[in-house]
Amino acid sequence: MAKRPQLTGRAAILAVVVCAIAMSLAYPFREYIAQRRQIAELEQEQARALQHLRNLEDQRRKLEDPEYIKQLAKRRLHYCEPDAKCYVLLDGKKGTVPAKAERKQASVAPWYETIWKSVQAADTADGQRAAS
Template structure:
């Protein structure tokens, strides 16, 4: 009978130990659930901070480039060169020549091909769609 009592006490201890283990695991699980959202927010905010830092660095580079360009535009010689280059200005007494390509005849031939490919018997919307597909 003492053997039976010893087994019974051992069984009782193992149940008590398994109950303690279950309680401990439950506490860890609840703790993990409680900690998970703040940890997620922390890493999300760290990613946002690093993205904003890189955007700030690129904005600072663009600002520095704009400051350099502003310094260029304060030089009268640079303004003259830009007026000549962009607006085709010339000083009094100078003559300006603008060279164009000789491909204008081929462009008009293509335009007549498109116009000839559109027949007049089609409704206006069909001709419109055909001209858009031919042009682009």
């Protein structure tokens, strides 16, 4: 009895056809996935834009209110209405420089001091070379 080949011609053609179909569907499927991802990103961006629009509309509504405008003027511009006694505290917690910022400013030397130190360092380096 003769052994039949394991892979017949029909089976080889069928395998080639299945591979061709799989290869022809791979690119559209990949594009479909990429488009779905892009749609999701655009929907998120749209949601952020709508939230920003709502915030701006809330702010616009507040700015149309005369009482809110008065509060802003008092707080930001230290506006005082006529016939009213208003006080501004200079040593209050608002508007003061934090201690960290003060330390940073104090630790940085003035520009002229930095230049003078570099001139002195260059002078001592030249003097050492001349002595050698």
